Amino acid sequence: MSRALSLFISSPDTHSERRFDPHITVLQLKTKLELITGIPVDNQRVVVYDADDAPQPVGTLDDDEKQLGFYGLRDFQVLKVEDTNPSVTFTGQLTDVSKVEKFEISDEQYAARQDSVLAYKQRHKVGRFAPKEESAAAPVTVDIPLGARCEVESSEEGFHKRGTVRFVGQTQFGTGGGVWVGVEYDEPIGKNDGSVGGVKYFSCPPKCGVFVRPERLQVGDFPVEDLGLDDEEM
Structure with missing residues (x-):
């Protein structure tokens, strides 16, 4: 059983780290890359770089019948997937906001609106509109034990950010003081x-740590989940 290759996959709309069996063919790889990048197999041109910022490629996976091992790929090289027919797949247009018409409003018009965040803060005396005596609030204390399993809130439906509490307390970063919780993600x-x-x-480990406010996480019995970040064939 051979060891899987850890490779970075880069396309106009995506960037991720994946693992692949070196014995799969280039065609099998492209089939997997279509699910990751959205670029059809027939439109893919896969170019190999030593790093994201490398000025020149070191090769191209141009034979669909060859296995990945034939090209001598190494861990942490970058496979840049180019779309040879972007007019069909709209590659890159999902992240290009240069042609999006922007909604603009003057400061005076914004201040006159009653459905804005500013109006909400004024009505409820929040932030800079709070009475002076309320601005010096008592220090916030939290009961979050170190080593506890937790889940951090996520804006992506069905995506669970789970980990272990490693730090609770004051920090030298952030504004407004208060308690931060350090979490080691799974x-x-x-x-x-x-x-x-x-x-x-x-x-x-790198990219496993995060600091959040206590109200953004929930402590409980949250088992480790497989998020499917590895794509390995055995």
Whole structure:
């Protein structure tokens, strides 16, 4: 059983790290890449780079019948998937906002609206509109034990951000003070390794750490889930 290759997949609309069996053919790889990038197999041109910012490619996977091992691919190389017919698949247009008409409003018009965030804050005396005596609120305390399993809220339906609490307390970053909770995610979907601004608050693998406010997470019996970040054939 051969060891799977860890490769970065890059396209006009996506960028991710995946794992592939070196014995699969280029055609089998392209079939998998269609699910990742949205580019049809027949329209794919797969170019190999040593890094995202490498100025020149080191090769092209141009023979659909050859196995990946034939090209001597190495871990953490980049496969840039180009769309040879973007007019059909609209590649890149999902992330191009240059042609989107922008809605603009003057400061005076915005201040006159009654359905804006500004109007809400004024009505409910929130933020800078709060009475002076309410601005000096008592320090917030939280009861979140270290080592507890937790789930951080996500805007993506069905996507669970689960991990373990590694830090609870004050930090040197952020505005307004208050308590931050450091979480070690089960998968590399975070932002750091437990360090922010050169200060180490806890230790975890790169991109597995994140800091959130207490109200953004829930502590409970949350088992580890497989998010399907690996794409490996055995």
